[in-house]
Amino acid sequence: MRTAIDEILNPSCATCKELNKLFCGLSISDRDIFSQNKRKNIYKKGQVIYYEGNYPQGLFCIYSGKIKISTIGRKGKEQIVKFKGRGEVLGYRALLNDEPYNATATAISDCEVCHISKNTFLETLEKSKNLSLNTIRLLSNDLKESEQKLINLSQKPVKERVAEALLLLKKHFGLEKDGKTIEVNLTRREIGEIAGITTETTIRILSELSKEKILRLTDKKISIMNLQQLVKIGNNNSNI
């Protein structure tokens, strides 16, 4: 019988189910298979969950914490591809293609991450209609985001890209109780890595947005004082 201690050490996948778009709608028995074949691991801020180029051994599920997915581009410059938070799954693209990861996953806060073995996942995928339909939904949504980002990143000037990066952070991490401050601590360099621009340019754009009263910068925290205007600058189609 499962005790409260068990639940803390290795939480049941049922606990996560509302958060997790991949496993929702799965049968009890399928969820039990996942619960029994996974382990929860701890990653400290800055630690790496998986490295670009390595082969996936399974699927990762975030139980708590925040993770960035990034790759090394030109001249060793890091490019942040996306963020993942509580309840989200990572590493499935590489797992499904049976290919090396093409990006590195790094904890940007302390994290608890479950790991489901490759065989467990792939066998269940073969059996479960719901799981494969959920996977299709997840992938096609990722594809949409990636294709949209492609256009944005290659065609928008830096100010719009920074605005967009901030909106992305807001969408993904939410706001503090004040309803204005983005609930994440990132350096200027990391924000630049989302927008694909240099640190110096990022700093300049941020202070420009601050002078325009669109943002307020306090310590590492960024508060959105004029969301409407920021959205207008980012003029982005979806990340409000």
Next chain:
Amino acid sequence: MRTAIDEILNPSCATCKELNKLFCGLSISDRDIFSQNKRKNIYKKGQVIYYEGNYPQGLFCIYSGKIKISTIGRKGKEQIVKFKGRGEVLGYRALLNDEPYNATATAISDCEVCHISKNTFLETLEKSKNLSLNTIRLLSNDLKESEQKLINLSQKPVKERVAEALLLLKKHFGLEKDGKTIEVNLTRREIGEIAGITTETTIRILSELSKEKILRLTDKKISIMNLQQLVKIGNNNSNI
């Protein structure tokens, strides 16, 4: 009974099956359902198969010809996202998400394109394990290409992007019998739209590559005289 005329007017999906990654491995009965619920249409070069922003009514399958997928970015500038050829399927991302197309599909040569209705596809997807696993493979492969393109497009200088665009064309459309000339006619503007750069810059880069004896430019045709060098410039990871 199907006659030869039937086959020309509305070819059986069985005919395409080796080419088509989505339908391969499907049961006879599933393939018959597709065969019976589709129509083959003709599109002349330059005609549009579907428009960005419109809702999908079904799935398109290329029986013959070449199609470009593009979107309108900044300042009305067109960005070519990818190409599709014989046997390939298009429009599934939007169909699966039940969202508007986020790009426009245009014939770049005369085409025959089959159309399978939305319901037929989605119902079969619910029923057929093979179809959903194939869909997953297709999507995860698209996702990989899109994520890779993201890094390339945003970080590489124009010369590398042009080299890459040419390699992409070679991969997708192949070479003529001489083993050097790319089997497609595109304007300089269109090549620029693949690489995300202006027409003038494209022309300059192409003539530079021509001076370096890497390319030979004759009329609209582009011949790759030094593939090794072109790959080195594109230093791309996968599109050889």
Next chain:
DNA sequence: TTGGACTTATGATATAAATCATTGCAATAC
């Protein structure tokens, strides 16, 4: 508590690529 390693900040300079402008050429229309 001092030194080192980051991070923010800002100015000066360099540079890649866009934009603007012109010309010639080939294909198509009148």
Next chain:
DNA sequence: GTATTGCAATGATTTATATCATAAGTCCAA
């Protein structure tokens, strides 16, 4: 046969952003 349009080609100019340089503030470790 001439006008018109679209594309290739190239030069001159502009502009956005990267790069280089410096300084001050902050965090952490020894």
